[in-house]
């Protein structure tokens with residue numbers, strides 16, 4: 001039986017333009033292309049975990065519009081269980097994304113239906129949570145729902161992961177005791193710790209601070225600098241795999257989904273981190289959110305240059 005991962009979070013339709021660079025305030029740029037692509041941090045992590053070997057259920061909300069149908073359909077096409085993806089009377093979540101020639105992006109999200117994922121909805125689908133080995137949350141749904149899901153997961157003895165994305169302020173102090181793996185990127189680690197994170201050394205200091213706040217284990221993803229793993233006893237650096245980036249959208253989501261799938265399948269933490277890094281490295285060589293996420297056989301065949 002494949003390990004069971006439950007993702008609680010957002011589904012967004014990504015409206016993606018490619019432009020030579022990101023626009024400045026008040027500026028109009030001529031874009032090169034436009035595409036609508038299934039995304040949302042929650043849905044991306046669900047797709048990553050499914051393509052990378054886990055049996056996945058998604059808990060979330062879409063609107064009663066065409067985007068909602070497409071977002072749900074994209075998950076069903078990956079054989080993701082969508083019994084807990086509710087259709088609500090609102091517009092589906094959208095993300096407006098600009099990707100520049102240096103493969104960097106800027107994203108504005110409008111939550112729409114994702115805002116209807118309340119603690120009560122989590123309780124309604126408690127049976128789905130109870131079937132999980134690993135539960136993953138992010139921050140594109142209401143904070144009250146995330147806190148409730150983390151604590152419900154902890155109380156049920158599940159392995160609980162939080163990808164605190166996007167983050168602009170510290171987490172509620174009482175969340176930390178419910179989290180097994182806290183997985184921020186550099187800017188999120190900075191927002192959570194209140195410390196600057198712009199190098200390996202400053203990331204180590206921030207990771208130590210997050211452990212002191214109560215996180216059991218922290219993985220800070222550092223883009224081209226790799227990833228940092230910290231627990232109560234030490235800190236380990238995992239260098240990045242060098243690839244030619246086309247689009248970094250959903251690289252973090254691919255890492256989280258891959259790490260969760262590998263850990264749930266019985267890999268060690270170090271093996272699961274390296275697996276997540278390989279999957280994320282492959283994802284940045286392809287455009288879009290869900291279309292960029294590799295399969296298990298892609299990752300197994302991947303040899304970093």
Ligand code: RIB
Pocket residue numbers: 010012013014038039040041044094095107109140249250251252253289
């Ligand atoms: O992490 C990438 C995702 O962030 C995009 O798919 C977009 O929907 C935003 O949620």
